[in-house]
Amino acid sequence: MSLYDRNLALLDTQAIAYRLVEHEPVLDYPTAHAVRARFGLRGVESKSLFLRLKDGRYAMLVTAEGARADWPRLKTLLGARPSVASDAELIELTGCVPQCACPFGHAAEIELVFDDALLGHEHLLYSPGPPELTLEVATADLPRLLASLPNRVHHLHASAP
Template identity: 30%
Template structure:
């Protein structure tokens, strides 16, 4: 189950911008839509992962970064892989290309690329391919804490 982020952020008086647009499923489409709508911020991607223990995770990083799965294993303590599309749709109701990094039930830990905290604004899909949300990077940890998800910090060093 996924929380309605718009309602959640509004109820906690957390700044956000929400843009409605044609559905986006690729990074190329996102760049075009960003230019059309004029929103600013660092583009992020979210990967819905599953560990050997059957634990699910949400991993948020830059759209331009390759994921180091060996490093992720060190961070969470188990080998993880991207969940197959059918399983992700069953568990979260989301389609590939529009995966939200936030808003999951609190049993799903969130893994955040530490460099995202250094950005000004973060851009992501709020579980819908026809919307884009922008939040202040400084609010990311607060949002995760309020949602009650365990937070793991990811960096490329060991």
């Protein structure tokens, strides 16, 4: 099953409504903004960073466009020093395209770090794998989605982790 299929299955299994649009490949935020305007997409653009941890584990950080990674907080939360994984690791372990990492639908051993600040927006926009597709999902449904994942989920709060 492809990453795209896994994402739609996750949403369908949890009865989470979504809007899916097809467009030119989105590999940067200016293109994402143009697509958002053209299709009337609502919400915040996701930013997903695939992390390699010093102890050999991997994690996907899911936050909002423009957010900066707080490396000391991530180390405390994950229990090991993180760094951005290579493009080759991203492709091999997630099936994602570099510059278009998908936040959900990964193997259970890939941990998820979810920035709870995303819940302050009405919708989350993200690619379900192919950079030519964007999903719009209500953030009110994200806690249910996160609870259904096989991945260990860490919550990054506005205060200390």
